[in-house]
Amino acid sequence: MKRRDFLKTVTGAAAGAALPGPAIWSAAKADARSETLLIVSESGPNNLDIHGVGTNVPGYEVSWNCYDRLITHEMKTGANGVPYYDRDKFKPELAEDMNVGDMSVTFKLKKKATFHDGAPVTAKDVKWSLDRAVSVGGFPTFQMSAGSLTKPEQFVIVDDNTVRVDFAKKDRLTIPDLAVIVPCIVNSELVKKSATEKDPWGLEYTKQNTAGSGAYQVKSWTAGTEVVMERNENWVGGPMPKIKRVIWRMVPQSGNRRALLERGDADISYDLPNKDFVELKDSGKLNIVSTPYSNGVQYIGMNVTQPPFDNPKVRQAVAYALPYQKIMDAVLFGLAKPMFGGTGGTEVAWPQPHKFNTDIAKAKALLAEAGYPNGFETTLSFDLGFAGVNEPLCILVQESLGQIGIKTTINKIPGANWRTELNKKVLPLYTNVFSGWLDYPEYFFIWCYSGKNSIFNTMSYKSPEMDKFINGAVDAAAIGDTPTYDKDVRGFVDLAYTDIPRIPLYQPYVNVAMQKNVSGYQYWFHRRLDYRALVKA
Numbered sequence: 001m002k003r004r005d006f007l008k009t010v011t012g013a014a015a016g017a018a019l020p021g022p023a024i025w026s027a028a029k030a031d032a033r034s035e036t037l038l039i040v041s042e043s044g045p046n047n048l049d050i051h052g053v054g055t056n057v058p059g060y061e062v063s064w065n066c067y068d069r070l071i072t073h074e075m076k077t078g079a080n081g082v083p084y085y086d087r088d089k090f091k092p093e094l095a096e097d098m099n100v101g102d103m104s105v106t107f108k109l110k111k112k113a114t115f116h117d118g119a120p121v122t123a124k125d126v127k128w129s130l131d132r133a134v135s136v137g138g139f140p141t142f143q144m145s146a147g148s149l150t151k152p153e154q155f156v157i158v159d160d161n162t163v164r165v166d167f168a169k170k171d172r173l174t175i176p177d178l179a180v181i182v183p184c185i186v187n188s189e190l191v192k193k194s195a196t197e198k199d200p201w202g203l204e205y206t207k208q209n210t211a212g213s214g215a216y217q218v219k220s221w222t223a224g225t226e227v228v229m230e231r232n233e234n235w236v237g238g239p240m241p242k243i244k245r246v247i248w249r250m251v252p253q254s255g256n257r258r259a260l261l262e263r264g265d266a267d268i269s270y271d272l273p274n275k276d277f278v279e280l281k282d283s284g285k286l287n288i289v290s291t292p293y294s295n296g297v298q299y300i301g302m303n304v305t306q307p308p309f310d311n312p313k314v315r316q317a318v319a320y321a322l323p324y325q326k327i328m329d330a331v332l333f334g335l336a337k338p339m340f341g342g343t344g345g346t347e348v349a350w351p352q353p354h355k356f357n358t359d360i361a362k363a364k365a366l367l368a369e370a371g372y373p374n375g376f377e378t379t380l381s382f383d384l385g386f387a388g389v390n391e392p393l394c395i396l397v398q399e400s401l402g403q404i405g406i407k408t409t410i411n412k413i414p415g416a417n418w419r420t421e422l423n424k425k426v427l428p429l430y431t432n433v434f435s436g437w438l439d440y441p442e443y444f445f446i447w448c449y450s451g452k453n454s455i456f457n458t459m460s461y462k463s464p465e466m467d468k469f470i471n472g473a474v475d476a477a478a479i480g481d482t483p484t485y486d487k488d489v490r491g492f493v494d495l496a497y498t499d500i501p502r503i504p505l506y507q508p509y510v511n512v513a514m515q516k517n518v519s520g521y522q523y524w525f526h527r528r529l530d531y532r533a534l535v536k537a
Contacts, residue, residue: 034536035244037518039529040257040266043385043415044227044250048218049206050181051132051140054420056385060181061528062227065246067184067212068094068237070107070126070163071175075522082289083522083533087439090175093237094121094185094213105175106164112236115187116210116217123157128188130155130165132201140182142454146438146446147177170478173438180437181526187211215241215532224250224416229531241532242520254388261286261513267536268529270512273388274333277511287516290335290509291523295444296435297339297351297504298389300397303428304501305460313370315500318429319356320363323400327505331392335511339504346490350441351507354497363404375405381430385415390431393505397431423455432458433508437525441489442473449496459501466495 045059048066052059072093078084092098095107113121131152134144144150148171156164167174177183186206194205205211210218215237216229229246249266251257258276260266262285272280281288300322302309309315324340342353367375380398382390391412398408408429413421422432434456436444447454450470451462469492476485496502510527517537522530 032244035242037243037246037268037531037534037536038266039246039248040251040260040269041248042250042252042254042257042271042388044224044248045221046223046416047207048210048221049203050184051136051201052203052207053138054417054423055139056415056419057528058385058415060526061248062210062218062229063181063184064214064524064526064528065216065229065531066210066214066218067181067186068113068121068214069179069181069184070095071098071179072237073179073525078291078523080289080291082291084291085522085524087176087294087525090179094126100175103170104164104166105178106158106162109161109163110236111161112234113213114234114236115190115213116232117187117190118234119187119189121185121213122160123163124160125188126163126185127152127155127157129186130183132186133182136201136203139455142447142452143180143182143437144177146443147171147173147175149174149177149183171474172477173440173443173474176438185213187213213237216246226250238532242535243531246531261515264515267518268512268514270510270529271386271388272511272513274331274335274511277335277513278333280513285516287514287518289512289514289521292337293433293435293508293510293527294523294525295350295437295439295441296433296507296527298336298393298431298433298506298508299502299504301427301430301432301458301502303425303458303460305425306428308370308372308376309428311370312499313366314372315503316356317363317366317370317404318401318406319354319500319503320359320366321400321404321406322356322358322503322505323396324356324358324505326396326400327393330396331389332506332508335509337507337509339506346493348441348486348489350444350489350493351504352493354500354504356500356503358400360400360403367404367406372405375407377407377409378428379411380408381411381413381421381427383415383418383432384412385418386433387412389508393431419455422458425458425460427458430458431505435525435527439525440477441493442470442477445470445492445496446474448502449492461499461501463495463499466492466499469495 045062047055047059048062050063071090073085074089074091075083076086096110097108099106133140148168154166158164190211191202195202215235219230220228227248231244254273257269280286339353341357342355380394382394394410447456451467469488473488520533520535522533
């Protein structure tokens with residue numbers, strides 16, 4: 001079978017339909033091939049706009065590459081020798097320069113910056129975009145508030161080319177929060193044409209179309225099948241990318257993704273089962289990069305507003321029943337950092353291990369003390385978009401909980417619906433991964449444990465004592481009060497592990513498999529690919 005035919009067959013079968021191969025393969029020109037990147041992954045975006053309702057993690061990748069922000073991070077060398085974003089250092093992207101004052105920061109825009117349709121990027125677009133981010137509600141608005149960016153009045157047009165952001169208070173997260181994916185700059189005049197009274201921010205239009213000034217533009221998108229992006233030849237946000245065209249295909253079966261890589265038909269895949277990564281690493285035919293998620297954990301969450309998980313002893317019983325080491329060995333093949341069985345004192349760090357270990361006798365005793373000597377029935381939910389890890393993990397958890405009388409029905413939720421279902425906060429028991437974009441302990445806790453009850457506080461956990469620790473750490477960080485900061489960080493970690501509304505299992509690794517002729521991979525806080533730095537020999 002010819003390579004082109006193999007590609008068509010295997011990706012077509014995987015997607016459930018015989019899809020025609022993209023035109024680039026029939027052209028078969030070496031130069032075009034070197035400028036085209038073919039990525040295969042388990043699932044794809046459900047929305048092209050980071051401000052959209054329920055935009056999933058693959059959607060972040062589109063936004064990152066197709067939109068600019070005012071500023072971005074500098075890079076440094078990570079522990080594994082891979083370029084890694086520098087948490088504390090920033091450089092202009094759409095801005096030409098950044099002038100930080102005591103209670104504001106002023107940005108001058110690059111004069112040659114244009115949107116994909118050729119319209120100039122103006123201060124008016126910047127203000128409209130930032131107003132949109134703080135006003136649209138849900139995830140984007142909460143993200144902005146994490147850096148004390150909450151009101152449209154904070155974004156001031158100085159002149160056509162200059163914007164000022166006024167600080168609501170001293171907060172060390174404000175500047176970093178302007179470099180994440182959410183405060184992206186949108187072509188306001190273009191999007192406003194599609195806005196309606198019911199949809200004032202034009203979210204229906206941007207769900208299907210990119211309206212940015214970024215390095216790439218979506219040329220076509222077939223949900224669940226393929227995204228095709230092309231380079232913006234007028235991009236001024238950084239050095240012109242070497243990759244001209246990105247074809248990102250959804251290939252649900254991991255065996256097919258691996259076959260495409262091994263035959264050289266795909267350039268990159270980053271969500272194979274860990275067993276495959278270990279085997280591919282050993283074979284030495286591909287470049288395999290493994291990097292721990294910054295500020296991230298995979299966890300078992302319990303809805304503390306629903307019986308029986310409103311009982312701390314039930315939650316502790318579950319924590320003692322989980323098969324931690326089996327998950328590390330049989331699902332992750334060692335490619336993760338354990339977050340269980342901690343023996344030392346609490347550190348001023350996150351993530352860090354809790355003290356629980358698998359102890360079935362102790363789990364049974366706690367369940368009996370809680371009034372459930374015979375256990376109970378519940379559902380255990382996971383995101384089918386990342387089934388490679390989630391499914392075997394849930395099967396092991398189901399077996400282990402069964403030993404203490406907790407009978408679970410596994411609930412597989414399609415990736416496109418996962419975020420929406422999770423945000424309803426009705427799932428009693430589930431596994432999920434959360435990684436904080438700003439790599440500070442208090443930032444993770446603002447999202448996941450604060451009584452503000454963000455969408456990622458999936459347990460609906462509220463504790464005035466917890467809020468006091470989190471707010472204390474934020475305030476102490478703003479003025480450099482290290483002793484108070486350290487005390488409050490230890491306080492919120494200890495309380496999280498006493499009340500145990502969610503049980504960290506491990507800190508995952510981002511594993512990326514690439515052909516030997518692909519270079520330039522960088523690790524970013526959002527864990528997705530940055531096409532702008534990738535090069536194909």
